[in-house]
Structures are given as structure tokens and as C-alpha cells.
Amino acid sequence: MPRAGELPHYPFGFRGDELADALRGFLADAPVTRVVTNGGWPAWLVTGYAAAREALKDPLLSRSRAADPAMPREEKDPPPLTVVGTMHLLRGAGLREEAVKGMGPRQPHVSLERVREIADTLLARMVARGEPADLVADFALPWAAEVTCELLGLPVRDAPELAGWFGLLATGRAMEEHLFDDWTKAMHHFEERMAVIGTDGLLGRLVALNRSSDRPLGHDDLVEIAVFLFLSGLGNPAAFLALCALVLARDHELAARLRREPEALPRALEELYRWSVMLGDSITRVAAAETVVGGVTVRAGELVLISTDAANRDPAVFDHPERLDIDRPPVPHLRFGRGRHFCPAAALNRAQTEEAVRALLDAVPGLRLAVAPDEIRWREDHAVLLPEAVPVRW
Ligand code: HEM
Numbered sequence: 165m166p167r168a169g170e171l172p173h174y175p176f177g178f179r180g181d182e183l184a185d186a187l188r189g190f191l192a193d194a195p196v197t198r199v200v201t202n203g204g205w206p207a208w209l210v211t212g213y214a215a216a217r218e219a220l221k222d223p224l225l226s227r228s229r230a231a232d233p234a235m236p237r238e239e240k241d242p243p244p245l246t247v248v249g250t251m252h253l254l255r256g257a258g259l260r261e262e263a264v265k266g267m268g269p270r271q272p273h274v275s276l277e278r279v280r281e282i283a284d285t286l287l288a289r290m291v292a293r294g295e296p297a298d299l300v301a302d303f304a305l306p307w308a309a310e311v312t313c314e315l316l317g318l319p320v321r322d323a324p325e326l327a328g329w330f331g332l333l334a335t336g337r338a339m340e341e342h343l344f345d346d347w348t349k350a351m352h353h354f355e356e357r358m359a360v361i362g363t364d365g366l367l368g369r370l371v372a373l374n375r376s377s378d379r380p381l382g383h384d385d386l387v388e389i390a391v392f393l394f395l396s397g398l399g400n401p402a403a404f405l406a407l408c409a410l411v412l413a414r415d416h417e418l419a420a421r422l423r424r425e426p427e428a429l430p431r432a433l434e435e436l437y438r439w440s441v442m443l444g445d446s447i448t449r450v451a452a453a454e455t456v457v458g459g460v461t462v463r464a465g466e467l468v469l470i471s472t473d474a475a476n477r478d479p480a481v482f483d484h485p486e487r488l489d490i491d492r493p494p495v496p497h498l499r500f501g502r503g504r505h506f507c508p509a510a511a512l513n514r515a516q517t518e519e520a521v522r523a524l525l526d527a528v529p530g531l532r533l534a535v536a537p538d539e540i541r542w543r544e545d546h547a548v549l550l551p552e553a554v555p556v557r558w
Pocket of ligand 1: 227247251355393396397398400401404442447448498499500501502504505506507508509510512
């Protein structure tokens with residue numbers, strides 16, 4: 165078996181509209197293979213669809229072990245907050261169920277009308293300022309920041325500053341360079357906000373319930389939960405909306421069809437969830453005991469990286485997987501995970517993104533890219549893939 169230094173280094177690229185060549189190669193030749201992480205640890209990389217589903221559902225592949233500093237991991241010095249820590253804190257105080265409900269499709273904190281209104285206002289401002297505009301800075305990031313502020317009950321006036329915190333999702337070199345200062349600033353900001361949080365939004369509700377919990381969380385724990393939930397609401401939703409916007413700005417036929425056939429939009433979004441490449445890191449697990457993934461034996465303590473991006477483009481499951489085809493027969497993609505950690509906000513994100521995309525199609529009928537498609541640059545070294553900018557005209 166090769167040593168860590170001789171293994172291919174994961175991740176392989178940062179484009180959100182194209183699967184890296186190396187991942188395509190592994191899908192064909194080795195759907196479970198050995199790689200080395202940013203932190204220098206060897207790991208199993210799972211790319212095949214069947215193997216990825218199996219791994220996500222395998223109870224022996226543990227997410228909490230993947231957050232244990234004694235275990236191999238993706239980054240040398242990972243950020244201070246993890247999904248494991250957040251869910252563990254919420255469960256400990258008996259608040260997990262309430263939190264999951266508050267991210268679900270029937271959450272009472274931000275209506276779909278309001279989500280649409282936020283999108284309409286941003287787009288009207290953008291159009292009024294004149295072309296060219298940038299659908300990342302002028303639309304996707306501020307939209308996700310505002311919607312999440314309202315969902316969580318944070319002051320919406322903070323949204324422009326908070327949108328800039330996408331940088332907290334840095335990995336690899338970018339993380340080593342400035343992450344510590346950025347995290348200190350973010351924690352400080354949320355310490356102040358959580359000290360005066362009202363009763364609105366999911367955080368307000370959790371704080372109120374926490375007061376009557378027989379195992380209440382302390383202020384620092386609530387701050388951690390707030391920062392983590394804010395980043396969950398900002399990162400993936402902004403990146404996915406930016407990708408949708410990029411696709412619509414460069415594929416005029418698709419945009420025209422979705423204007424003509426608005427009922428096709430949910431199906432188109434489902435295909436975009438499949439086709440998009442969103443992970444600058446991976447979904448990680450550590451084996452609690454020996455297990456088998458895609459026919460390969462994984463020993464206890466070994467790190468497993470699951471690339472749902474690659475799995476969603478497995479030619480064994482999707483014909484011409486690189487083709488964005490909104491008429492393809494439905495096959496469940498793995499964009500929101502699978503099994504016991506399935507994203508609690510999946511249905512909410514579907515409904516909210518649909519509102520935002522409809523707003524874009526309606527507000528900017530002549531939408532087109534202001535640069536050649538191959539001039540779009542992607543942020544390097546981030547856990548969620550986002551274009552630097554999507555310059556457009558109309
Ligand atoms: C495009 C949008 C989104 C995508 C692609 C996405 C993706 C995912 C995935 C793949 C997982 C599973 C991770 C694992 O198995 O380890 C997950 C879990 C989670 N997501 Fe999302 N997510 C999105 C939006 C959101 C939003 C808007 C929120 C909250 C405001 C959120 C909160 C969470 C939480 C709390 C978990 C952990 C659930 C648990 O462990 O029980 N997500 N998400």
C-alpha cells in the first residue's frame with residue numbers, strides 16, 4: 165500500500181460546475197480509493213453512488229469520531245465549531261427536536277412570501293444600480309444572509325457584514341492564513357448578539373426553551389450553536405443559488421423554458437442539486453469498527469471521505485451524468501446526505517431557492533453573462549464551492 169506522501173491529494177479542484185478529472189477517473193476505476201487529506205492523513209475516498217449511499221447509512225462509520233482530535237482528519241487545525249458539537253449540545257439540553265423543526269418546511273420564522281420579497285428587493289436594487297452586476301455579491305450572498313438572519317432571529321441590519329463570513333468556511337492554505345482572526349471576530353459578534361437576543365426566530369425560541377430545560381446550555385454553548393447555524397444557512401444556500409444564477413445566465417434556452425413552463429422549476433432545481441459540485445471538503449466519517457464499503461475493507465479508526473459530488477455524477481446510475489438535463493428520470497441524488505444525519509433543512513432550502521430563482525427569472529428577463537463562461541473564477545480552498553463573481557448584463 166502506498167504511503168501518505170505518495171497518495172493523490174484530496175480535494176482535486178474548486179469548480180462548482182464541473183467534476184474534477186481525478187474524481188471522474190476514480191468513478192470509472194476505483195469508487196473506493198486511497199487519498200491523502202489537507203492535514204496529511206491517509207483516507208478512503210468514496211466516489212461511487214452505491215458505495216456512497218452504503219457509507220452514509222453505515223452505523224459503523226461515525227461522524228462523532230470524525231470530530232475527535234485524536235483521529236485522522238481532513239484539516240491539520242480544523243475550525244473550532246463542528247456539526248457534531250452543535251448537534252451534541254442541542255441534544256444534551258433536549259433542544260435537538262425543536263431545532264430540527266425550526267429548520268423544517270413548516271418553520272414559522274420566515275415565510276416564503278418574505279423570502280421572495282428579500283430576493284425581489286435585492287434584484288430591484290441591483291437593476292437600479294445598472295449593469296454590469298455581480299449575482300454573487302449583489303444577490304446570492306446577501307439573500308442567504310438576510311433569509312438566515314430572519315430564520316434565526318438575528319438583526320437583519322447585520323446581514324451585509326455577516327455575508328462576508330463565507331470566508332469562515334476556508335480550508336487548507338486559506339484556513340491557515342487568516343482563519344483564527346476571523347473566527348475570533350465572529351465569536352465576539354455572536355457573543356454580543358446572543359446576550360440581547362429577543363424571542364423572534366429559531367435562536368430566540370431555543371434560548372426561551374433553554375431557560376426551562378433541566379440541563380440548560382450556558383451562554384458560550386448558545387453562541388457556538390448560533391454561529392454554526394448561521395454558517396449552515398449562509399454557506400450552502402448562497403453557493404447553490406449562485407450556481408443556479410450562473411447556469412441561467414449562460415443557458416438562455418433553459419432560462420426561457422423555465423419562464424415559459426414555471427411548473428418545471430422544482431424538477432430543474434432537483435437536477436441542479438444533482439449536477440452541481442458543492443464540496444470543497446467532503447462528508448467525513450471515521451470507522452468505529454471494521455466494516456466494508458463498496459467491497460473494500462475499512463479498518464477501525466480509518467478516515468472515510470464521501471464525495472457526494474462524484475456520487476451524483478456516477479455514470480453507472482445517471483446517463484451522461486455531466487449533462488444538465490431537467491427531463492431525466494428521477495433518481496435520488498445525495499446532495500443533502502442520507503440516513504441519520506440527512507440535512508434537516510433540505511425541504512426548506514428547496515422551497516426558498518425556488519422563490520429566489522423565480523424572482524431572478526422574473527426580474528431580469530434579458531439576463532446574460534457579462535464575461536465568457538471560462539472567465540468565471542472559483543474561490544479556492546473553501547469547504548463550499550462559490551464563484552468569485554458572476555458578472556451579468558440584461
Ligand atoms: C443547499 C443547501 C444545503 C445543503 C446542500 C446541505 C447539505 C447538508 C448535508 C449533506 C448534510 C449531512 C452532513 C453529514 O451527513 O455529515 C447536512 C446536515 C445538516 N444541515 Fe444542511 N444543507 C443545506 C442547507 C442547510 C440550511 C439552510 C441549514 C440551517 C439553517 C442546514 C443545517 C444543517 C444541520 C443542522 C445539519 C446536521 C443534521 C444532523 O446531523 O442531524 N443545512 N446538510
